[in-house]
Amino acid sequence: MKKPVRKRSSFSNQLLKIGSLSKRGLAGWLIIVGAILVIAIIVMTAVSPWIRPYDPIAINVGPILAPPSYQHLFGTNDLGQDVFSRVLSGGGVMLQVSLLSVIVCLAIGVPLGLFASYAGGVPDRVVGLVMDSLYAFPGLVLAIAIASTLGRGVINMALSIAVVYIPSYFRVIRSQVLSIKETSYIEAADAIGARNRTILSRYVLPNIVPSIVVVATVNFADAILTAAGLTFIGLGVPVTVPDWGLDLTSGRRLLTSGAWWVIGYPGLMIILLALGFTLMGEGLSELLNPRLEQ
Amino acid sequence: MTSDEILRVEHLKKYFPVEKGFLERLLTTSRRFVKAVDDVSFSINKGEVFSLVGESGCGKSTTGRLVVRLIEPTSGQVFFDQQNITEIEKGAFREYRRKLQIIFQDPYASLNPRMKVGQAVGHPLEIHHLEKGDEERKKVMEILQRVGLTPPEQFINLYPHQLSGGQRQRIAMARSLILNPEFIVADEPVSMIDVSLRTTIIDLMLELRKEFDLTYLFITHDLAIAKYISNRIAIMYLGKIVEMGDKNEIFSNPMHPYTQALMSSIPVPNPERRREAIELKGEVSSAIDIPKGCRFNPRCPYADEKCRTTEPELIPVKPDHFIACLKAEVK
């Protein structure tokens, strides 16, 4: 007989979960490191109004294109803006865009994937066709096309990214649903009289959550890079908002004059943020994939 | 139709279309089918254990699923408690799910990995708008106790992966029983359970039959278990019943060559009994290309020209002993 699990308080439960992550080998560490990166950046962006030395959009707070120094830790750009302050505050747009795009994807992609693939037949074929066509486009190109139609701004960026990413959710969900559909526990649910919507919500969905989570983390990472790309070509946010993507644009021009810090630090932050999500995604994927054990 | 009869199956057929390859689809218009169940008729009396026996691919599992309408028949009818349940619309059939239940073969696959035991067993009550909350919990505990999972409090918060195969199978039984069904289809319920534990599950099923007043359609490939548990038995081959009747009669007097071959091939746990297994030629044909005439003829030691052209009907040769063989009368 298996022993029963004694109840513990939920806080210590949480700590235990984190503690047990480190025992899960490489996968656990990937998640922890990734999460630390992401959380650190979020916190940094959130408290930036209080800790930044200068106003990030104020121009001429220092000499133009000054290299990193004690007054300007990361130097200044061609408008005399303090790069350090811009780095501290510049993540906001990307975080919002990626979060929003993930929310939209989940809200649309998950139900679509669930219903279409569970229903099978015509709905599955039709939706699948649409999804495959979208998927066939190179992501950034499609995002650019949509963004240029919709215009600038955080919401429009999020929507363009979401449209590009929904097919990935659909694919993953579909393959999971198709294999789950054939299992005995779904037959059993049918046999006890459960309606299709109950089966989907209580028998199918809980079993595909792990893969959705994995796709979502990759979505986050990709969204960040796409957002940077969109801003880079001018489809992002207006210059009145500090944004790493904007800094990339201006920074690129200035590389030839040797001012590497203008693009270097914001670029590094973008990489770190995307990396954080990617590590989490890899770790989660490693952890949640079924493995055969003796 | 006697008043004792709880289930009757008439001329049940289930054909699965075979997927055609691309070229085939272009060049041919004919459709091919896997004739999994090909005209099966039988009836079960209240309180009985009726075993459907056969090797893998003979159609017994498909028959079981047809009876509880997990899949729809290609043709034929199923009567439950004198009602024709094949004609009922899907939505209205939900009511019947309370009375007709099924237990599956694989205890590792028939429980939702993300549902705790208590939730899984109590779910049928929610679906049919029966007990809720505390009442539901009470019923769940009662039924867990009844299937031998004691103390029940220990089990309700566990997930299936924390339990053994035998325990999981009991949970599956609890889930089926909580609605107080009248009829249970048991599809190879012990074939994936360790040999030394099978008897516990089978004995449990027999006890529950008395207590809940159940009738079983017991599906298995193991003739020895069928002998132990059933009252009546039917043997299937390639989608049809070839022999059927009272268990003791069939076992002491098997008449169909296939039944005879099966019985002689089963190993007996006794080194001194070297059995003379009846040899059958070849192997089971594919269910897509069923042999003409009697479908058993390519392997039958007694087959003649007539057997290759005429398909035999299932006819009674004694009270409660039916056989589908053209040579039946002659024997």
Add this chain to the structure above:
Amino acid sequence: MNERTADESHLLTVNGLTVEYWTRRGKIRAVENASLTLDKQETLGVVGESGSGKSTLGMSLIRLVPYPGRIVSGDINLEGQNIRKMKDEEMRDIRGRRISYVFQDPMTSLNPVEKIKDHFVELIQTHEPKVSKAQALERANQLFRDVGIQQERINDYPHQLSGGMRQRVMIALALALNPSVIIADEPTTALDVVVQAKILDLLNTLRDRYGMALILITHDLSIVLQRSDKIIVMYAGRIVEYASSVDLYSSTQHPYSQGLLKSIPNIELLDQKLEAIEGSPPDLLNPPKGCRFWPRCSFAMPECRIEEPPLFETKKNHLVRCYLYKDETNDQ
């Protein structure tokens, strides 16, 4: 069986074999301290349920224990040679040639993109490079006659054959190089009862014809009682009883063997009363202290919970791992 040294008179001698799996959740002792002997033209049945270690035992005899398993201690002597100590290349040569294995699932053991005849040619030429393709095919044809498959089928792909035929092909492949020992792991689980009987008959016929030894690994006690000369009963990684099939049936000694025998329906008996064994097999990550079977044993005594019993020899060539028999050892 009493000799604990490499003994040339037996075809195969195993002494004190222990195999562990080092998993993320801990170490599992799949086989502990197993010893056995096998002679020419003998069939040894290894019977046990899930977790008994029978498959692991079989695989360790050809040193194919899958990762994360490893043979931790013990000797395996085949025709006087210690194969456990061999280098990998030497072992590769022995595998298939002097000791071969018939796997449980013929469907996944054959290469779906190779014709059957190529399987044979590849196998034979790898071990005997001097053999020409024609000679290899000739041998394959002979084997097909032996196992009862029509000659033409040699040109087929695996998916064109039925389950029973595939299993026969596996047996033919196992025989191709005239090994001294064939290990068959659940050779009939995927087959129907009629074909099963044929395949088992075939194995014994071939054993006699070629003077080999056969090891039958299965969970089906009936099969080993009817078809083997001697039987090893395994439970939770241990050999709990070792006897000839006749002895095991007429004087079943270990409570587990007794329980097993009483739980199998016998088709020849009328009104049989079946009995189950209480409880369930132990968690190998956390096995019970002492005798691994005591939690389920109706004869459990205090000493059973403290230390594991050794194998007692109650009569010639009948060993049982149970304190019930500690005073009955046969003095040789």
